[in-house]
Amino acid sequence: MSDMKGGNVVVIEALRALHKVGALDNTSIAVMFTGDEEDAGDPKEVSRGDMIALAKKSDIALAFEGTVLDKEGRATATVGRRSSSAFALEVRGKQGHSSGIFSERAGYGAVYEAARILDGFRQQVIEPDLTFNPGVILGGTQVGYDEAGSRGTAFGKTNVIANTVTVKGDLRYLDTVQRDRAHARMRAIVAQNLPGTSASIAFEESYPPMAVTPGNLKVLELYSQASSDAGLGAIAAVPAGLRGAGDIQFVAPYVDSLDGIGATGSGAHSPLEDLELASIERAAIRTAIFLYRLTR
Known part of the structure; x- marks a missing residue:
């Protein structure tokens, strides 16, 4: 058409x-x-x-x-x-009873850490013609993601601190300078972990700008x-x-x-x-x- x-x-x-x-x-x-x-x-x-x-x-x-x-x-x-590229965010926390959340022993859990990271992107990585969209997010104590089908499953209980979050998203930029700047900011935000959590981010290129x-x-x-x-x-x-x-x-x-x-x-x-x-x-x-x- x-x-x-x-x-x-x-x-x-x-x-x-x-x-x-x-x-x-x-x-x-x-x-x-x-x-x-x-x-x-x-x-x-x-x-x-x-x-x-x-x-x-x-x-x-x-x-x-x-x-x-x-x-x-x-x-x-x-x-x-603009380019078409992707990011994958993996977050880990300490599984435990929900009554211990925020404590020094239990930490903040994977879901709070994922929320911190994504909101950090929203507040700190914004610039003209740069977009990043977390299109899929799965969190709980058991998470599975089917890459080919772009679908997943998650299991968790309200009284259990989530130990895993997976986020899949896209990232679009005008040139490689803007890309490198965005990658550096996003990696820095990911590295500022809440207590009891860890996280990593990976990028995959698809269409060049x-x-x-x-x-x-x-x-x-x-x-x-x-x-x-x-x-x-x-x-x-x-x-x-x-x-x-x-x-x-x-x-x-x-x-x-x-x-x-x-x-x-x-x-x-x-x-x-x-x-x-x-x-x-x-x-x-x-x-x-x-x-x-x-x-x-």
Whole structure:
């Protein structure tokens, strides 16, 4: 629909128009469609290896995820995207009778320690375009988490101090400097344990960030000019912090890139997702003119 499938149609229609007038002669335009819905699989060096190899031989990379509209209803494009990564927090406490909670002998238990850590993140790690979301939390005296199914079980009793908490969450950042700063702050908070507890945190990278670069902004300038010349209005950059992860992030470190130039709709990733059919024509016109100028 509007999120990605509409963009596939935009690509085909733009190339069809160029082919019809002979504008593809003596050009080299590579097109890659993936059917995994951005569930790349590991190791990503293999699952996205062909994509990266192609980028290294190219001048620019374009991705056709859905176009985001600004507050005035005007089309935008994406010159930067935040990463997609994960954190796993493991907390331990001393199991014992609940009547001893807070004592020197029993300590505070795993649940209080987990609550302290997560609230510490909320208060001390906040900065623009950085988010971290604890999506799953399990605590008690027996905890099990199924990584593949993203589900778990927990057992505990109200009169027993919990000895285990597991937290799974995601972490999104704009660049590696912001990532390293967040990691350092989070590790420092995790290390300030309440009495009778211990904790550890681990991070896992998924999608690298797509930094806003002068090259990406230049591609946007040329694309916006093509749109204006077609009578479709200028195209501004959507704030990088508003976009989630996308496959273009695997190639952006190697080539100037632009994303979010596909179709327009609403309700992405929901049963109510829809598509504005006329947006396919507008996007195809912009893309055809843009590609024609690039190849000349």
